[in-house]
Each structure stands twice: as structure tokens, then as C-alpha cells.
Amino acid sequence: IRHLLSGADLDAGTATEILDTAAEMAAVAGREVKKLPALRGRTVVNLFYEDSTRTRISFEAAAKRLSADVINFSAKGSSVAKGESLKDTALTLQAMGADAVVVRHSASGAPHRLADWVDGSVVNAGDGTHEHPTQALLDAYTMRSRLGRLAGLSVAVVGDVLHSRVARSNVLLLSTLGAKVTLVGPPTLIPVDIAAALAPGTAVCYDLDAVLPSVDVVMMLRVQRERMNDSYFPSAREYARRYGLDGARMRRLPEHAIVMHPGPMNRGMEITPEVADSPRSTIVEQVANGVSVRMAVLYLLLGGNNR
Numbered sequence: 071i072r073h074l075l076s077g078a079d080l081d082a083g084t085a086t087e088i089l090d091t092a093a094e095m096a097a098v099a100g101r102e103v104k105k106l107p108a109l110r111g112r113t114v115v116n117l118f119y120e121d122s123t124r125t126r127i128s129f130e131a132a133a134k135r136l137s138a139d140v141i142n143f144s145a146k147g148s149s150v151a152k153g154e155s156l157k158d159t160a161l162t163l164q165a166m167g168a169d170a171v172v173v174r175h176s177a178s179g180a181p182h183r184l185a186d187w188v189d190g191s192v193v194n195a196g197d198g199t200h201e202h203p204t205q206a207l208l209d210a211y212t213m214r215s216r217l218g219r220l221a222g223l224s225v226a227v228v229g230d231v232l233h234s235r236v237a238r239s240n241v242l243l244l245s246t247l248g249a250k251v252t253l254v255g256p257p258t259l260i261p262v263d264i265a266a267a268l269a270p271g272t273a274v275c276y277d278l279d280a281v282l283p284s285v286d287v288v289m290m291l292r293v294q295r296e297r298m299n300d301s302y303f304p305s306a307r308e309y310a311r312r313y314g315l316d317g318a319r320m321r322r323l324p325e326h327a328i329v330m331h332p333g334p335m336n337r338g339m340e341i342t343p344e345v346a347d348s349p350r351s352t353i354v355e356q357v358a359n360g361v362s363v364r365m366a367v368l369y370l371l372l373g374g375n376n377r
């Protein structure tokens with residue numbers, strides 16, 4: 071593939087190749103010299119129109135570990151603040167010789183437009199409420215490394231599905247890789263027909279307590295209060311009571327089950343500190359795996375070592 075814009079861009083073979091390559095990249099991270107020469111002479115531009123901690127830093131670390139030149143572009147402090155369009159910004163980056171553009175944007179679909187304007191590869195690092203495919207890949211990598219497989223896993227994705235690009239990309243990718251996804255949350259935060267529209271076989275349940283005893287993975291989503299008004303749920307306390315993962319609920323999970331969260335977390339809202347910091351939580355591991363997965367994505371898109 072030339073671009074990575076959506077979880078739907080990946081068939082099972084390509085996704086598995088990325089995960090297997092990420093495992094090789096993880097071995098590099100454990101070495102004394104963490105760098106590979108694979109992308110020497112190539113330029114990766116990180117184009118971030120929206121705030122990010124994990125994704126921006128891990129793409130930068132990934133590109134540097136592959137010896138690429140990295141240009142970090144933040145909309146704040148750039149000519150975007152003077153009204154420059156995405157297209158003109160893209161053409162400027164193109165003129166500077168970007169081989170890959172990693173883009174985060176508040177507008178759903180922005181990476182797709184960008185892909186029409188630049189010659190290099192475009193990687194979607196999160197667009198609006200639409201998709202975040204490298205997050206889904208690092209989540210799948212984490213599940214596979216903790217639980218040994220993806221096919222046949224039962225994964226509950228819990229909370230603010232309506233606003234979650236992480237949920238959308240996970241449903242697409244996990245379904246492709248043979249996992250069974252159940253979306254869980256209040257009806258106001260699970261769009262009608264989203265499950266069937268994204269991937270046939272995806273289930274919906276409004277009762278968290280009913281699904282916990284039978285899942286292998288519970289993935290908590292950040293409640294995106296900035297995108298909501300009070301009609302979505304009555305109060306933060308009521309939300310936490312019905313859909314928050316606390317210690318008592320965690321103890322109802324099967325012994326082997328893991329707890330995931332893409333971050334950033336609202337501690338005390340969708341997840342309590344006791345759960346977030348427990349041995350079942352893979353939250354920090356997900357961040358570490360993100361670097362290896364993004365190394366794999368850049369390596370494969372840019373044809374590392376002209377493979």
C-alpha cells in the first residue's frame with residue numbers, strides 16, 4: 071500500500087506483515103544501538119493540526135530510529151495561523167521533498183485530501199472522529215503479544231464510541247484479523263447502525279456488567295466531553311457508575327483478560343486509577359509498542375532498504 075488512511079486499507083495479510091515487522095523493530099528497541107539505517111536520506115514530516123502527546127512523539131521516535139530526517143510541523147506558530155490552507159501547506163511540504171507526511175487533523179477526511187495533493191505516502195495519525203489506524207495497529211500488536219493471538223478474541227470497546235476514531239479503526243482492523251468486537255456504552259454514544267456499517271458481526275450491548283465475564287480484552291475509550299452537551303449522559307458521576315471500569319468490575323473479568331486505553335485518560339471517569347495502574351492494564355505497554363508499530367508502518371510504506 072502507498073498510504074495508510076484507514077483500518078479498511080489493510081487486508082489480513084498486510085496487517086499481519088506490519089505486526090510481524092513491528093516485532094522485529096521491537097527487538098531493535100531492546101538493543102544498545104537502537105538505530106537502523108533503513109530510511110537514511112528519506113524525509114518524514116509530522117503535520118499536526120491537533121494536539122497530541124503519544125502519537126506525535128512516537129512517530130518522531132520511529133522515524134529517527136530508522137535514520138530518516140524528521141520535520142515536525144505544528145499548526146500553532148505556522149502560517150496556518152494566518153489562514154494558509156491545508157492544500158497550500160501540503161504543496162509547501164511537497165516542495166521540501168517530504169517522502170512521507172504523517173497528519174493529524176480535526177477534520178474527518180483531511181488525510182484523504184492530502185493524499186491527492188502530495189507525491190509521498192500519507193499516514194493518518196487521527197482525523198476528527200473518523201479514524202486512527204496506527205492506534206488500532208498498536209492495539210492489535212499489544213493484544214497479540216499479551217494473549218498470543220487475535221483470531222477468536224472477544225474484545226469489548228467501551229464508552230464514547232460516537233466520537234472515537236480509535237473505536238472505528240479498531241472495529242475495522244480487529245474484524246479483519248478475526249476478533250469479535252462488542253461495542254458497549256450508553257445508547258446516546260453508540261451511533262445507530264455503526265456496528266453493521268463498519269464490520270458485519272460487530273455486536274452492540276448497553277450493559278457493561280453483562281459483557282465483562284466473557285471478554286479477553288476490555289478497551290476503555292476516553293469520554294470526549296469537549297465534543298458533547300448534557301444530552302449525551304446525565305452526569306459524569308452517572309456515567310462512571312454505569313460505564314466506568316473500577317476495581318470491582320475489573321475483578322469480574324476472566325483471569326487472563328487485559329485492560330486497554332489509548333490515552334489520554336480521564337482517571338476517575340471511564341477508568342479508575344486502581345485499574346489504570348494495575349498489572350492487567352497495558353496502557354504504558356501500548357505506548358511503547360506504538361513506536362515499534364510506527365517504525366514498521368514507515369519502513370513498509372517507504373520501502374526501507376528498497377525492499
Ligand code: CP
Nearest residue numbers: 122123124125332333
Ligand atoms: N492515543 C492517542 O492518539 O494519544 P495522543 O492524542 O496523545 O496522540
